[in-house]
Amino acid sequence: MLRPIAAKIISKVVEDARKSGSLPDDIRLNYIIETPREEGFGDYSTNIAFILAPQLRKRPLDIAAMLVERMKGSEYCESITVAGAGFINFSLKDSLWQQLLKDTASMGIKSLYPNTGGGKKVLIEFVSANPTGPLHIGHGRGAAVGDVLSNLLERTGHAVAKEYYINDAGRQIKTLGRSTFLRLKELRGEAVEYPPDLYQGDYVRDLAGRIIDEGIPVPPGDEEAISFLAGYASSFIMDGIKNDLGEFGVNFDNFFLESSLYASGIVEETLQILKDREIAYEKDGALWFRTGLYEKDEDRVLIKSDGENTYFTSDIAYHLDKFKRSFDVLVDIWGSDHHGYIPRLSASVQALGRNKEDLRFLLIQFVTLIKDGKPVGMSTRSGEFTTLREVMDEVGRDACRFFFLMRKSDAHLEFDLDLAKKTSNENPVYYVQYAHARIESIFRNAREAGVDTNNLSDADCTLLTLKEELDLIRWITRYHSVLDGSARSLEPHRVTFYLIEIVGRFHSYYNKTRVLGNDMGLTRARLLLLSALRDVIRDGLDLVGVSAPEKM
RNA sequence: GCGCCCGUAGCUCAGUUGGAUAGAGCGUUGGCCUCCGGAGCCAAAGGCCCCGCGUUCGAAUCGCGGCGGGCGCGCCA
Numbered sequence: 320m321l322r323p324i325a326a327k328i329i330s331k332v333v334e335d336a337r338k339s340g341s342l343p344d345d346i347r348l349n350y351i352i353e354t355p356r357e358e359g360f361g362d363y364s365t366n367i368a369f370i371l372a373p374q375l376r377k378r379p380l381d382i383a384a385m386l387v388e389r390m391k392g393s394e395y396c397e398s399i400t401v402a403g404a405g406f407i408n409f410s411l412k413d414s415l416w417q418q419l420l421k422d423t424a425s426m427g428i429k430s431l432y433p434n435t436g437g438g439k440k441v442l443i444e445f446v447s448a449n450p451t452g453p454l455h456i457g458h459g460r461g462a463a464v465g466d467v468l469s470n471l472l473e474r475t476g477h478a479v480a481k482e483y484y485i486n487d488a489g490r491q492i493k494t495l496g497r498s499t500f501l502r503l504k505e506l507r508g509e510a511v512e513y514p515p516d517l518y519q520g521d522y523v524r525d526l527a528g529r530i531i532d533e534g535i536p537v538p539p540g541d542e543e544a545i546s547f548l549a550g551y552a553s554s555f556i557m558d559g560i561k562n563d564l565g566e567f568g569v570n571f572d573n574f575f576l577e578s579s580l581y582a583s584g585i586v587e588e589t590l591q592i593l594k595d596r597e598i599a600y601e602k603d604g605a606l607w608f609r610t611g612l613y614e615k616d617e618d619r620v621l622i623k624s625d626g627e628n629t630y631f632t633s634d635i636a637y638h639l640d641k642f643k644r645s646f647d648v649l650v651d652i653w654g655s656d657h658h659g660y661i662p663r664l665s666a667s668v669q670a671l672g673r674n675k676e677d678l679r680f681l682l683i684q685f686v687t688l689i690k691d692g693k694p695v696g697m698s699t700r701s702g703e704f705t706t707l708r709e710v711m712d713e714v715g716r717d718a719c720r721f722f723f724l725m726r727k728s729d730a731h732l733e734f735d736l737d738l739a740k741k742t743s744n745e746n747p748v749y750y751v752q753y754a755h756a757r758i759e760s761i762f763r764n765a766r767e768a769g770v771d772t773n774n775l776s777d778a779d780c781t782l783l784t785l786k787e788e789l790d791l792i793r794w795i796t797r798y799h800s801v802l803d804g805s806a807r808s809l810e811p812h813r814v815t816f817y818l819i820e821i822v823g824r825f826h827s828y829y830n831k832t833r834v835l836g837n838d839m840g841l842t843r844a845r846l847l848l849l850s851a852l853r854d855v856i857r858d859g860l861d862l863v864g865v866s867a868p869e870k871m
Numbered sequence: 872g873c874g875c876c877c878g879u880a881g882c883u884c885a886g887u888u889g890g891a892u893a894g895a896g897c898g899u900u901g902g903c904c905u906c907c908g909g910a911g912c913c914a915a916a917g918g919c920c921c922c923g924c925g926u927u928c929g930a931a932u933c934g935c936g937g938c939g940g941g942c943g944c945g946c947c948a
Contacts, residue, residue, distance in 0.1 A: 353887060356894080366890065369928065379928070403891050404928060449948090489948060605946050615874085623946040630948060658875055659943040682876080685941085689883095726884070729876065731941075733883060738897085743910055745897060753910050764907050797887095804887065816885060819895080830903090830912040871910070 324411065325352050325363045328396055332389045333367075341385060346374050354797070361398055361410040362793065368405040379405025413789060417780035420792045424847050425776050428854045431796065433803040436477030442641050443469050445652035446564070446571075447484040450557035451495045452520055457654060459567065459707035460732065461683045463723035463864070465652045466569040467811040468681070470862045475806040480572045480646070484637065487553070488577045489630070494518065495556075496549025502527035503537070503548070526552055563708050567716060568864045580636045585643075586628065589636040589671075590621065598670045608635075613669040616662035635667040638678065642668075648677055650809065655682040655729060681809055682729045689735045714739040717865045721748040724815045724863055747819050751860065752868055754822040758853045759869040761834050765846060768835065775850060778843040787828045788848060794821045798855050811863075818859045825852060 329352060336342040350367035368383035375382060383401040390399045390409065399409040423430055445465030448458050469479045486492075498517040502524045505511050517523075530537065535551065537544050564570070580586050590606070593599035598609050604624035608631070610616040621632045641649050649668075653660070661680055668678045688695040688705055695705060711719050718739040725747065726732045744750050762772050783789065798817070805813040834845045857867040 351888090351890090353890080355891075356887085357891070360891075364890080366929095369890085372928075406891070486948080491948065494948095603946080607946095617944090620946045625946075627946085629946070655876070656942060661875085684876080730884085731877080735883080735897095738883095741910090744912095746910085747896075749910055750896090753908085757908060757911085761907050768907095800887080808888075812885090813887090816895085823895085826911055827913085829907080830909095833907065835907050871908085 324395065324415070325409075328390065328393055328409075329365055329367065331393070332386055335389055336386065342371075343375075346371060354793075355408065360402060360406075361400070361408040363410070364402075364406050364408045366406060368401075368407060372405070383407050413784065414781065416789055416792045416796075417783060419796055420783070420848060420851055421776075421778075421780050423795060424851045428858045431799045431802070431855070432474045432476070433799050433806075434476035435803050435806045436472060436475055438476060438478060439647045440478045440480075440645060441472055441648045441650060442480050442482055442644070442646040443472075443650045443652065444482045444484055444641075446560075446569075447486075448560065449486050449489075449491050450553040450560060451491050451518060452556065453522060454560055454563050454707040456686045456688060456705050456707055456710055456734070457683065459710065459719070460686050460723045460728075461652055461654065462564060462567060462569045462707070463720050464681065464683060464728045464811060467720075467724055467814070467863055468650070468652075468809060470864070471802065471806050471811050471814065474862065475802050477648075477806075481570070482573045482575055483571045484575045484577070485557070486577045486630075488581065488633070492549050492553050493545070495523075495552050496545040496547075498523045499527055499530075499548040499552045500541070500545045503530060506531060522556075523552075526555060563706075563711075567707065567711060568720065575637070577633055577637070580633050580640065583640075585640050586633060586636040589639050590632065592639075593621070593635075593670060596670065608663070608667070608670075610663050610666045613666035613675075614662035616666065619663050631663060631667075634664060635671070638664070638668055639671055642671065642673060642677075648679065650679050650681060652681045652683060652728075655684045658682055679809060684726075684729050684731050686723075686732045686734050689733050690737065695736075710734075710736070717752070718746070718748045720864045721751075721815060724812050727810065727812055747815075748865065749871075750826075751818045751822045751856065752865070753871060754825050755853060755856045755860065755867045756869060756871045757829065758825075758849050758856075761849060762846070762853075765835055765842070770835075770839075770842065770846065772846060772850075775843055775847040778847040779840055780844055780847065782841050782844040783848055785832065787824070787832065788845075791821075791824055791828060791848060791852060794824055795851050795855050797821075798859070814859055814862055818856065818863075821852070822856060 329350075333342065333348065337344055348367070348370070350365055350370040352363055352365045354362065355364040367386065368379040371377075371382050372379040380401065383405045387399050387401055387407055390396060390407070395411055395415055396409045397412050399407065402408050443465055446454070446458055446462050448454055454462070465481065469481050472479045494517060501511050501513055501517065505513070506524070506527050529535075530548075530551070538547050590599065593608065598612065599606050599621055600609065601607070605620050606622035607618045608621050610618050619631055620629050621635075622628055638649065651664075665675055665678060665680075669675055688710070714722075714736060722734055722739055723732070738746055739748070740746075742749055744753075765772050783792070801813055801817045805811055832845075834842065834849065836842055860867045
């Protein structure tokens, strides 16, 4: 919305210059147009002169001067200047910004959604925690990032599906069965030794107690009992996980079982493909994958000498299955402790004939909870990890989600529980929500004063001449490029930063300028501005999965 | 030993994919409510962008070498 106009201006100038012979046809034009952080430099800045200089063997300053001369004919821009060593700075005319506001307000928030994806089908796989225990805080961060990323991609022209992968065929589920079995014996008064490699968390004991209380029939033989309990416990825990996720506002389109890969035969198919292409080879009685063909990584085992598949094998099959379901791009969101696994999986999709870029990874760094200024310890081994539910119950869903998105996902996150609970400007969640509530309050007052707030489309935007008002309009239209940039880079945290930023401009404006006044024309114009602003805040909060309250 | 991530204000972190005089919040100091929500606003102080070399018109950003922190390196799952 905003870039396109600036881009059009520049490309038209270049085209004109070509036609008149001032620029040759065969030049590379990989210049950029950006909004300079220094306000005094205008709305836009381009480095085109620097890009052309070496190609034309001319000084950047001379090229800039030539282009600026041509830009002066444009009906859209003003204050076109050459700055520094050859930057071209320019602004759009106020009237154009005012018109943009009007267009945005009348066409709605969706007119600010960029079509970055062009309808591409994307599968985002995230959380994928095994049902052997409740979700902890790290899973929560992954859940928030994955969910917000999918909202983001949906808004930017992608067809998104969210998937949760469950390793139900592995040993961990069996371990859960043994853990439950022993706790059950314990509760029945038998003396048992509980090995340290079993799940230590209290939830296992609770579950065993529940099985006794409810009189769930457990098969007599030890092996049968363990196998039964593995299934029972895991599906019980999985229900709990789904429940937690639901309350956290994260809903999946599909839960994919590892066991289904074996049932469908796609594991065999995968191995066959790799053998046929001679990407798999035998050595020491095992079957190996030639990772080195594609990535700087060691070769890895697909089938162990005891005949069992490794997890790597079923993971390759799983990704083949994803592609077979006609997804164009796959996004895998993992805990950062799995980063060493990336090269081999990336190699595997290339081995299957896909581009490396078709599988993208997002790593989630660990979360440290801070309470009373000190880190809260969490160790899975002792079973004393902090669960997502505990944090959600303590600080609320809104703060929880927002905080998870205040950092780049692959950076450590310090989650200050006390701050998340504060209801003051120190807490960014409230800062943003407060702006929304404040605007709603103004609208309530306006209606009470008899202003028809549903019909502002004929408001005269040319009355919005304050620096702060034009600046707010720029920030509103910028939503477009924020969505575009975060979608391209898979960085949903940019949206939260944008919200904090734009809302700050609003609070400042509000403090300085009265919206409702005697001048009805001006009042209506300002209300129109605020309605567009409110729509952006509301949509941004919705994207992050945080409520936009009308009153607080 | 090898690989990945990180190192920016006292603290927690951004930095528009290589742009101009490096930003925000918290904390510190000092101001603003006869007026639409003070859960807000304004201002000041605070910097060797870990260090060095290189790439170029231009580097916090890219490359190489160090230093410091985190994580990962199995025919484990």
